Amino acid sequence: MKGISIKDIAKQAGVSPTTVSFVLNGKAKEKRISDQVSKKIQKIAARLKYKPNQLARGLRTGKTKTIGLIVEDIANNFFASLAKVVEDEADKYGYKVLYGSTEDNTEKAKGLLEVLKYRQVDGYIITPTKNLDKEIELLETAAKPIVLMDRYFPHVNSHYVVLDNFKGAYDATSHLVKQGYKKIAIVTIASDQTQMKDRLDGYIAALKDHQVPFSKTLVKRLPFELDREKFNNEIKKFLTSVKGLDAVFFATNYLGIYGIESIRSLGWQIGKEIGLVGFDDHDLFRLHSPSITCVSQPIGEIGKKIVEVLMKELNQPSDVPQQIVLPPELIIRESSKLA
C-alpha cells in the first residue's frame, strides 16, 4: 500500500518529476511551465489524490510542518484547553503538533527538547521549567523559532505570550481588600519563574497600595512536586498558623482546588469566615457552593496569539522579539463575598 508519488504523476502526464514538483509547488509561472502542462498535472494530481510524502519533503527541505508543544502538564485543564486551541490554530496553517509534558522537571524538559529536535520540528512552543534558559538560548541559535508561553526568562530576549500575572494577582487582592477582608494570605508555588513571581508581586503591591500591612508570614510557597495529601496538609498547617487570617489567594488552579479541599476539611465557611480567590477558571470554581472567585486567563486568545507569533517567525523571522502580555479577567463569585 504505497502512496502516489510524484513519479506516478510524471509518468501519467508524460513529463519529468521536476516539472511536476514545480507545478505542485506553485512555481509554474516562475519556472515557465506552460499552462497546458500545468493544468494537466494539476488534474492528474487531483485525480490520484496525491499527497506529498512529508518525510521526503522534510528530508530535503528541512521543514517538517510540525511544531513541538511543551506544556507543564497536559492533564491540567488549563494546558489541555490551550493545547486544543493551539492544535486547531496550527492546523489552519497546515501544521501538526507533537506534544509533551514536563511535570515542571527540567530534566524531562531537556529530554523533550532533545526528541523534538531530532524529530526536526520547525518551531517550538514551550512552557519553560526553571534553568531551561540555557537550552532555550542554544536552541535559538539553531534558527528554529521558539515561543515561550505562560512564563519567560527576563534576561533572555525571546518571543513569548503570557498573561499579565501581576495584574491578575493585583486585581484579585485588591478585590479582597475592597470586600473588607483584613488579613489576606497567598498560597503559591515555590518557584522563581516569572508567572509565580509576578503573581506574588502583584499580591504584595495591591496590599501596599491599599495600606494593608504585609508580612512574610502571609506567604506560603509550596514545592510543585507534592501529592494531593501533602498539599492539603501543608495548606491546612499554614492556614491555621496565621492568626486573624480571613482571606487567601491561591496562585494556581490546582492550588485553588487543594485549597478548597483543605478549608472545607477544616470546617471553615468559605466566603464568610475566609475569603478565597483562585487562579484560572474551572467547572469546580463555577459550580462549587459557594462558587469561587478567580482570575481567568483568556485561553482562546492566548492560543491564537501563540500560533500567530510562531507562524510569523516561521515565515519571516525578525530580530525584534514579539512579546505579548494579555490581560486577565477577574470573575467575581461568592467565595469573596464577606457576609
Added chain:
Amino acid sequence: MKGISIKDIAKQAGVSPTTVSFVLNGKAKEKRISDQVSKKIQKIAARLKYKPNQLARGLRTGKTKTIGLIVEDIANNFFASLAKVVEDEADKYGYKVLYGSTEDNTEKAKGLLEVLKYRQVDGYIITPTKNLDKEIELLETAAKPIVLMDRYFPHVNSHYVVLDNFKGAYDATSHLVKQGYKKIAIVTIASDQTQMKDRLDGYIAALKDHQVPFSKTLVKRLPFELDREKFNNEIKKFLTSVKGLDAVFFATNYLGIYGIESIRSLGWQIGKEIGLVGFDDHDLFRLHSPSITCVSQPIGEIGKKIVEVLMKELNQPSDVPQQIVLPPELIIRESSKLA
C-alpha cells in the same frame, strides 16, 4: 546547525557509513563486524551524541516511530488524562504522539486520519466517531495497526480497549435502587455507539433485575453538539417533565456537570430530593457539596493497555484481535444518599 550524521561517524572511525549503520542498529554480529570496529563506532557515536535523523530513516524504512492519537476532545478531562498516560507509555518504547480532536464529528475524524496517514504514523489509537467504521476497515488493510478506545464497532474485528460500560451503568443504577430511589432517569448522549448503548443497556438491565418499572419517558438522549446553555435547558425541561422523579444517572462526565448545574438552578436538593450519579471522576464531583457519586474509569490502566496492545501489534502483528474490557469502579459519595 546540522546534526551529526552517520557519515561524520564513518569518517572519524575510518569506516564506511554502511558499517556504522550496521553497528548502531545492533546488527554487528549478524553482519560480522569485528568487536574492535564495533566498539570504536559505538564510542564515537556516543561522544558525538549521534541521533539518527528520523526523517531519513522513516523515508527508507517506512517507520516513523510516531503514533497518531485521535480523541473526542483533548480539552475534556478524561481524554486529556488519558493522553498523558499514552504519551508517557509510548515514550517508553521510543514513540512520539501526534494528536487530534474529532469533536465527535466524522468529517473532522476523516480529516485527521488523512493527515496522520500521509504523515506516515506507524499506528493509530482512535476514539471513533459514528460511521468511521468504513475508514477504519480501509486503514486496516494498509497494515498499520489500529487500536480503538472508549468505543468500538461490534461488526468490525479490530483491536480495542474499552471500559465495561454496561457494568458501570448497571452498578450505578443498582446502587441508586438499593439506596431507595424509586424513579430513576438517565440522561445520555443521542448516539448509537457502543459506549453509550452499553450504558443505556446497563441502566435498563439494572432496573429490570430489581423489578423497578422502566419506561421510555425516563430516558433523555441529547445531541452532542449542544452548547452549555442548551444542555442546561434541555436537562431542566426533561427533569421537570418526569413526574415523581427522584434520581438521575448522567452517562458522561460533561452531562454530569451540566446536570449538577441544571438541578441546582431548579433549586432541588441533590441527594435528598434527587439522587445523582455521574460518569468519570472529576475534581468537581469530589468537592461538590454534596459530593457526587460516579462511575470511575481506570485511566492509568486503560492508557497502559492501549499502548501495550498497539506495541504488540507493531512488533508482531497477529490475526486475533486483542479486545480488552476493563472494569469500572463505582465511587459512592453523598449525591446518592437518600435522607
Added chain:
DNA sequence: ACGCTGGGCTAAATCGATATAGCATTTTTT
C-alpha cells in the same frame, strides 16, 4: 597450486521530493 569457505567490510541503490544547472528550441534584437 587450486578451489572453496567464511570473515570483515564496502559500493551503490533506494526511499520521495526539491534545487541547481543547463539543454534544446524558438523568438527577438540589431
Added chain:
DNA sequence: AAAAAATGCTATATCGATTTAGCCCAGCGT
C-alpha cells in the same frame, strides 16, 4: 543573418539512513 534572449522543460545531485549485493583476503582441504 548572426547574436542574444526568452521559452519550456529535464537530468542529476541531494537530504540521511538502510539494504542488497558483492569484493577482497586468509585459511583450509586435497
